[in-house]
Amino acid sequence: MSLYTPLIWISIMLPLMAIAFAKTKKVNSKFLILFIVYFLADCYIQHVSRQYVSLDSIGLKFSWVGKILSLLLALTIIFSVSKTHREQIGFTSKSNTKKQVRFGIFLFLGFLLFDLIFKLILFPKGGHFDLETFAFQATMPGLTEELVFRGICFWLLDQAFTPQWNIKGISLGWGFVIVTLLFSVAHGVVLTEDHQLKFDIITIIYLTLISSLSVGLLRKFSGNLVYPVIGHNMINVLNALIRIL
Numbered sequence: 001m002s003l004y005t006p007l008i009w010i011s012i013m014l015p016l017m018a019i020a021f022a023k024t025k026k027v028n029s030k031f032l033i034l035f036i037v038y039f040l041a042d043c044y045i046q047h048v049s050r051q052y053v054s055l056d057s058i059g060l061k062f063s064w065v066g067k068i069l070s071l072l073l074a075l076t077i078i079f080s081v082s083k084t085h086r087e088q089i090g091f092t093s094k095s096n097t098k099k100q101v102r103f104g105i106f107l108f109l110g111f112l113l114f115d116l117i118f119k120l121i122l123f124p125k126g127g128h129f130d131l132e133t134f135a136f137q138a139t140m141p142g143l144t145e146e147l148v149f150r151g152i153c154f155w156l157l158d159q160a161f162t163p164q165w166n167i168k169g170i171s172l173g174w175g176f177v178i179v180t181l182l183f184s185v186a187h188g189v190v191l192t193e194d195h196q197l198k199f200d201i202i203t204i205i206y207l208t209l210i211s212s213l214s215v216g217l218l219r220k221f222s223g224n225l226v227y228p229v230i231g232h233n234m235i236n237v238l239n240a241l242i243r244i245l
Helices: 005-023 029-052 064-078 083-089 098-122 131-137 140-160 174-188 201-222 226-243
Strands: 165-167 170-172 189-191 197-199
Touching (some): 005 189
């Protein structure tokens, strides 16, 4: 992946940010800038670690180091803000009402069932069990990416663009829309080292409407990052399981 890839991700999101800017009565530009800086910092920490730190010598192929560094950066930010802000990020033992949490879980499980059936039909089968794959997919992606996307990025963008919509007592805004799409763009767009732009529109649409949306709704309705972390890792483990059927 080229060093320019994260900049391309942000560039793709600029029109949506401009719409959010125009549609929001009062925008806090400071938090919008902080969001961009934090997102790029997280991307480059992981990118540089993949380039210069290899665990091949001990038989590990996944980006454990990059994910751990991403987690450390997120935790550093989380513990540098006030308790109130940590709760807004979702780093708390508190949750929303039982009714709201149940609704969020119900929504997520509905999306997950569709996702499972869809992938059972289309995913290639006959792979082999790999312990590292399951260990990684059951822990790191959900733990790190949820703190980044549905935690800190949600919080920064909700500070930048005050949420304007209310669904069953839950406030949603342009930050939710931006993060939901950005997560998918970060998985479906890449500029290779030889500067070839790969744009997987199917991946972007599917992740936006299914995975990213479902986990985002689970985060908002639960009010707690524990739920989306578990949900994210469930999706990844199911993906790995389907491939070895």
